[in-house]
Amino acid sequence: MGYMDLMSNVDNIELLGGMIRHLVTNRGKLDTVFDLEDGFRDTIWMKNCIERLREDPESAKMFEERYMGAEYELDEMLNLPKGSLGHTYAVLMKTMGFEPHFYQSRERTSLDNDTDYVTMRVRKTHDMYHIVSGFNMAIGEIGAIALNVTQYSYPAFMLIDLVAVGSACFPGLASIPNSEKIHSSAIFGTLSKGIKMAQECKPLFPVKFEEMLEKPLDEVRKELNITPLKEGPSWYQYPKIKEAGIY
Secondary structure, eight states, X not given: OGGGGTTTTHHHHXXXXXXXXXXXXXXXXXXXXXXXXXXXXXXXHHHHHHHHHHTSHHHHHHHHHTOOOOOOOHHHHTTSOTTBHHHHHHHHHHHHTOOTTTTGXXXXXXXXXXXXXXXXXXXXXXXXXXXXXXXXXXXXHHHHHHXXXXXXXXXXXXXXXXXXXXXXXXXXXXXXXXXXXXXXXXHHHHHHHHHHHHHHSOOSTTOOGGXXXXXXXXXXXXXXXXXXXXXXXBGGGOXXXXXXXXX
16 A cells, blocks of 8 residues: 555655754754755755756756856846747836846856856746746745756755745744735645646756747747746736736
8 A cells, every 4th residue: 555655765754854954953044045045055955956957958958058148137128029038027027126136146156066057047047937937926936936846856945845835734833923824725726836837847947048038928938838827826916017018
């Protein structure tokens, strides 16, 4: 019976437990997600992530190229055709007051190390994952980072999703006002949508979004086999986005 074999992967369970211990041990130093990512540098979890990525031929090419692409310039991207990937990205970032170069204060000094390359590529493309998936920048984060977690086990995001699941299972243990608590069904639902999307779409790590900015967003999604989230925790539901006329 499968039930009798639930503990057969105890080594993997211990590895996940190690991630939790890692968080607890370093929580005094974890002021931002950057700190969490830096804490996983050259760990067994990051090694696993890199090994998974290198199994995909196109992702393996990215390692050889150390591809990062041109920087995103919002004012220039606003001049791209309406409905294009680049224009949509620029409108969303401008409307929400987000900075595309948010990660530059924590740049890795060199991208020669595989871990550093993966981390900086993930940081740069994170908001593009939001654009193509439709997940918003609130609870939708759980779904957006599930794309990284499902496809290549990016450790910092894996731990964040694990904590989200834990908070959904034990909401009464968190000292959060009831008015600010998120119902467990919303967390599980958003996470499951992200996992399903990741399983169905093409590998996202090797996507060179920087070279697709002029393409219609719908065409980009079709190429990636992504059906975006437009209801629930979706940025399409932001009032400011609706006012901006992005559909």
